[in-house]
Amino acid sequence: MKRITIATSCATALGLLMSTAAIAQDEVDVLSTWSYDTLYAEGWSVENMFDETEIIDASGEDVGDVENVVFSNDGQVLGIIAQVGGFWDIGDTHVYVPWDEVTMQTGIQQIRIPVTEENVSEYDAFGSGWFDEEVISAEATDTTQVVNDDLVAGQNVFKATDLIGDYSYLQDNARYGYVSDLIVQDGALSAIMVDARASGRPGYFAYPYGPRANMNTMRYDMPYGQEQVDTIENFDYGQLESRISR
Template sequence: MTRHIGVSALAIAMTLGGAAFAQDGGNQNQQMQNQQQAAQGQNQDIQVLSQWNYDELYQGGLRAETMLDADVFGPNMDEIGSVENVILDRDNQIVAIIAQVGGFWDIGDTHIAVPWDKVQMTQGGFQIPVTEDTVAEYGLYAEPSIVNKSNLQSTRVVDDDLIAGRQTWKLTGLIDDYAVLNTGAGYGYIDDAIFTEDGKLDAVVVQPDYAGYGVGGAYAYPFYGYGYGWTPDAEAYDLRYEADELAEMDPFDYGRMQGPAQTAMEPAGQDMRGETGEQQQD
């Protein structure tokens, strides 16, 4: 009897040990993948800041701040809700918007996922092909939804906010993040981001820490996302530059963003002129 108990105990120990080893091995594999991704990021081309300017951002850029909480309109241009989040893929391209709609419909408030190719920019917001009769087709986890695809099996909803999976990520996973230098030292706070007209994330807008660097206002820098070692769950965003390189930049002037995408999204009567990354001089 004692022998049988010993064998059983040994079997259980081996099983538990194997499970622990498998878990440790999985963690190690994930760490190795993260390290490999970071190493690959170090090998990517980094834009020389002396050759970087804001011209393209001014001429064709669209602010993330303009997109988040923007009004959403139905096919007949009746206001039906607002944008809650923007979902991007590993190429940093918008693939969908998450909107809260239907407060005045019989169904009440609900969240939907609308593919980016079905979204039209319009005065003051976005127009989407969603009505009370078709809202179920755009359900957050409806069969055609980007949220329901295999690369988002780990997604879930927490406090009405989408937690995106590994193949996609939320815009709100970047906005309001810390910004650090390539040395790891803290530099500032990500206040905004700039997209191209076709929905590609092009730049982050950072407000430097005045106490540490004596610089106020907003500055736009090239965005380095997936492929550069960055992930949305990172503790901070690496600007990839040193402090003396960033000091050469001029403040970003939001008032000069007069491209078709930005102006189309502005509410009627809004004038962005005069809104800059620093206080206006008399």
């Protein structure tokens, strides 16, 4: 019985290894036909949203800014974290709003949310105590709620700032650069932007997003070797049609 168990375990491990290798090879194959054309035409920059997008309420009044974007590990946009109400009686407030309650106006120049000065107090505050660490789970991402500015993403979800700034590595464990931006397309994370100066390649380069098991590390591994990444051209932010420039 023990020998059968060991053989089964080995077969299972081998199957997982082969599956992982197949996924990595598929990602490399995708890179061979990778193009920026649809990103330029349909994508939007998370960093640009942080810097320039206005949050407006139902009446069209500017009430705040985008502080973060929350994703599922497979890249789906789940919602945004907005800082609102600096001029309200309650002062600055952070609110998580599910993506299906967000309306994008004129590209990403403005985002309309259902939260107003009159109804913000109706949304429950996340967490059970002032000193509790607020951890948002995948199950809680469908509810508008007041949150702390240091809200932590739980299992199977992550915030944009959990990934932006991470070091990026190639297959041979060589540090390639760092994640400088995320490009979203059709409600999902489509590309990771890498500043590759650390490897001697000036400029920015966009690569297909690939989920990683642990989003709480400062490392983003890409399934490519140096020869593959050298074939990718510089990303031209000026061609990103949704980009806001003030």
